[in-house]
Amino acid sequence: MATLTDEKLPILPPRWKHTAGHVVLTLDEAMCARLRELPDWSSRSEDFVAEDFMTQKGAKWARTIPEIAAGTELRVIIDQFSRQAFLIDGALIVHIDSF
Numbered sequence: 001m002a003t004l005t006d007e008k009l010p011i012l013p014p015r016w017k018h019t020a021g022h023v024v025l026t027l028d029e030a031m032c033a034r035l036r037e038l039p040d041w042s043s044r045s046e047d048f049v050a051e052d053f054m055t056q057k058g059a060k061w062a063r064t065i066p067e068i069a070a071g072t073e074l075r076v077i078i079d080q081f082s083r084q085a086f087l088i089d090g091a092l093i094v095h096i097d098s099f
Contacts, residue, residue: 014075016047018054021062022070025054025087034078057099061087065095 014026032050035041041049054076061074068074068089077086087095 014073016050016054017073018051018058020054020058022072023062023065023068024071024073025058025061025076026073027054027076031076031078034080037080038083053099057085057097061095061097064097068094 014028016027016032018025018027027050029046032046035049035053036044036046041052044052065074065087072089074094075088077088078084079086083099085097085099086093087097
C-alpha cells in the first residue's frame, strides 16, 4: 500500500516558465502530460497546452498569493483526476486551485 511519503514525484527541470504578475510559474513535461489527459487538451500540442493553461490561470494565481516574494518560481503540480493545481515553493504548498 502506497502512502504519500512512499510516492515521490521526481523534480525535473521545468520546460515551460510563465511570468504571472510578481511570480514565475514553472511546468515540467510530466505535469503537462497530465493536463493532456483531459478531454479539452488531449488533441493539442504540449506547447499549446502548457502556455494556454498557465496564461489562463496565471493572472488569477498572481492576485491570490500576494505574500510571495517577487520573482519567486512556483512549481505547478497537476492532479488531473481531481482537476486541481498545486503551486509549490520549495517544499511548501502555497496555493491549491480547482480548474
